[in-house]
Amino acid sequence: MKKTMINKHLISILFYFFPLFSIGQKADPMSLPIPTFDTIDGKRNYFYEEIIKFSSDTISKSKIYTAAKFAVTSIFNSSKNIVQLDDSTNGNLIAKVYTTLPDEGTFILVKDNVVYYSLTIKVKNGAYKYRIENIHKAFAIQKTTSSSIALAGTNYYDFELNNYDPNRHKGKKLKIETMTELNTAHNYLQADIKKLKKAIESYLNGDFEKW
Template identity: 30%
Template structure:
């Protein structure tokens, strides 16, 4: 009886994973996975810059290792980081934040499964065959699902941080 229950749970888990939307938004120019949005918010370019830098510092263990470009005058910050780290290898991406008075634009792109010695890399907009990825479809879907969840969660925290009112109290 326990074996039948275990098999039923396993089958339902696999069906649930397969039924999930594992597609990423695709940039019309590059045809690569990319999240992008212009967001209207209150605040000057400098205030929004401070919020973005503070967000990087709170989201990553070492924001100095993540941030590749920090140009306050131009209102541009670029960070590269691991969005998901699986046993088969990391998924990396680039986040660009461009700031102006009363708005900012984020572009999260270069979303790529880097693999390791045993697993070749591929872009998450792809649907690699098991032969190309050298792994079962379940593992491919798991990498996509977890990466997508992490990336979309990260974008949500960015939007929340950029919309938050700055507290003047200690």
């Protein structure tokens, strides 16, 4: 009995930490992926990836693609967001987008607190896959009372950069390559994912005006 309970707890933990393997389940806007990474030229490339397979394969690729494009252009509607590939024939959509991180009342003055990333959506009949990668943090303009110069919101949203050089880094973007760096934006990237999935599902259900 005790062994059975332990096994049940283990299964629950595995399902909690591995939502990427939700293939075959109906699209659920509430299920969110955890980040993973691959290594390119010795550096980590963190990404979020998930396959959403609908309960019916009769939902056409073209319909899902239209829903995905609606979601991307509706959520990321700033001029800073760019659709780089719009290939409805092959079901491939790539966009360069950004999400804004709020200032939590730190002592640093923030002009621009933004994370940029690439969003790729691949569509086929009855399913789609999205991937968020190439995550970069923009350098903000700031002032600090300490001798250690850091990025905006160091204590939670951003990460320290002890060798910060305003002439070299100001207005630049830093590739996120560690979990510490990624933690600064994780909740907001997941919020974007949730909005994306909800918008696609709402469009397919015909109630896109309510999403």
